[in-house]
Amino acid sequence: MFAGQKLLQQTITSLAQVRMASSSSSGFRVALLQLTVTTDKSTNVANAVKRVHQAKLNGCTLAILPECFNSPYNTALFREYSEVIPGGDTCEALSQAAKSNEMYIVGGSIPEICDDKVYNTCTVWDPNGNLIAKHRKVHLFDINIPGGVCFKESDALAAGNTLNTFQLGKFKIGLGICYDIRFAEMATLYRKQGCDMLIYPSAFNVTTGPLHWSLLTRCRAVDNQAFVAVASPARVTDSNYVAWGHSMVVDPWGKILVEATEKDMDLFVDLDFGDRENMRKQIPTENQRRIDLYDTIDLKNKV
Numbered sequence: 302m303f304a305g306q307k308l309l310q311q312t313i314t315s316l317a318q319v320r321m322a323s324s325s326s327s328g329f330r331v332a333l334l335q336l337t338v339t340t341d342k343s344t345n346v347a348n349a350v351k352r353v354h355q356a357k358l359n360g361c362t363l364a365i366l367p368e369c370f371n372s373p374y375n376t377a378l379f380r381e382y383s384e385v386i387p388g389g390d391t392c393e394a395l396s397q398a399a400k401s402n403e404m405y406i407v408g409g410s411i412p413e414i415c416d417d418k419v420y421n422t423c424t425v426w427d428p429n430g431n432l433i434a435k436h437r438k439v440h441l442f443d444i445n446i447p448g449g450v451c452f453k454e455s456d457a458l459a460a461g462n463t464l465n466t467f468q469l470g471k472f473k474i475g476l477g478i479c480y481d482i483r484f485a486e487m488a489t490l491y492r493k494q495g496c497d498m499l500i501y502p503s504a505f506n507v508t509t510g511p512l513h514w515s516l517l518t519r520c521r522a523v524d525n526q527a528f529v530a531v532a533s534p535a536r537v538t539d540s541n542y543v544a545w546g547h548s549m550v551v552d553p554w555g556k557i558l559v560e561a562t563e564k565d566m567d568l569f570v571d572l573d574f575g576d577r578e579n580m581r582k583q584i585p586t587e588n589q590r591r592i593d594l595y596d597t598i599d600l601k602n603k604v
């Protein structure tokens with residue numbers, strides 16, 4: 302870690318500590334672990350475990366890993382790196398890390414093998430090391446921007462078919478993976494289910510990242526009056542897919558509470574859900590929807 306990075310991390314942590322004093326009963330501290338992903342799976346997993354422990358030492362209740370944190374983000378390699386969930390080596394390591402640190406872990410995503418299909422899957426672990434939620438990426442990332450990025454997850458992956466939430470104390474959290482963030486309806490459903498926060502382990506790229514990453518994260522936060530966290534791998538410029546980085550947490554007002562650079566680094570920040578209640582009261586959009594004019598959920602009958 303270079304000196305400036307260390308200073309930034311310390312600053313973020315100490316700011317968090319100051320705010321924690323007045324908000325510990327209405328929230329928790331979260332860590333976004335912006336790891337460098339290598340081609341070596343065991344190195345990636347060991348690094349993730351080490352960084353979860355660092356998050357614990359920094360007072361975090363929840364640690365969030367990036368999309369595909371144990372494998373290169375490469376359709377040609379997903380099957381080779383895939384594991385069963387639970388039971389594979391990565392799950393075992395995450396379960397153990399959650400238990401030994403007594404923390405919740407949103408385990409980014411890993412390629413999952415099930416019935417000969419491969420999924421891009423996020424696992425969530427409680428402080429006893431139990432698997433409490435699992436989300437398979439619902440919207441596969443198939444895009445083609447000439448001169449920019451061309452990626453076709455559906456060449457190698459099957460899509461998930463469920464929306465998934467978990468409970469952290471009194472807070473309900475909705476899960477998506479990366480491209481899922483572009484689909485506002487999914488987030489609206491989570492809001493309707495009572496979610497306080499949305500988490501998207503992600504890996505935008507250097508074409509779409511500068512255009513849409515922060516915009517989409519802030520949109521989902523404001524639309525749903527919820528905290529939104531997006532955790533990316535660190536940027537590796539000579540990789541086949543160059544991740545954007547810039548992991549961030551946005552509050553329900555749309556304010557970026559904390560944002561990484563593109564480098565390998567961790568962020569620690571306190572979330573005060575009292576703020577979210579204030580916003581929901583002051584701008585009560587949830588009760589003001591004109592569903593007599595539109596129905597944001599039941600789209601099937603509208604097309």
Ligand SMILES: NC(=O)CC(=O)C(=O)O
Nearest residue numbers: 442479480504505506509
């Ligand atoms: N990688 C993704 O799933 C999504 C992405 O990079 C984008 O939407 O842009």
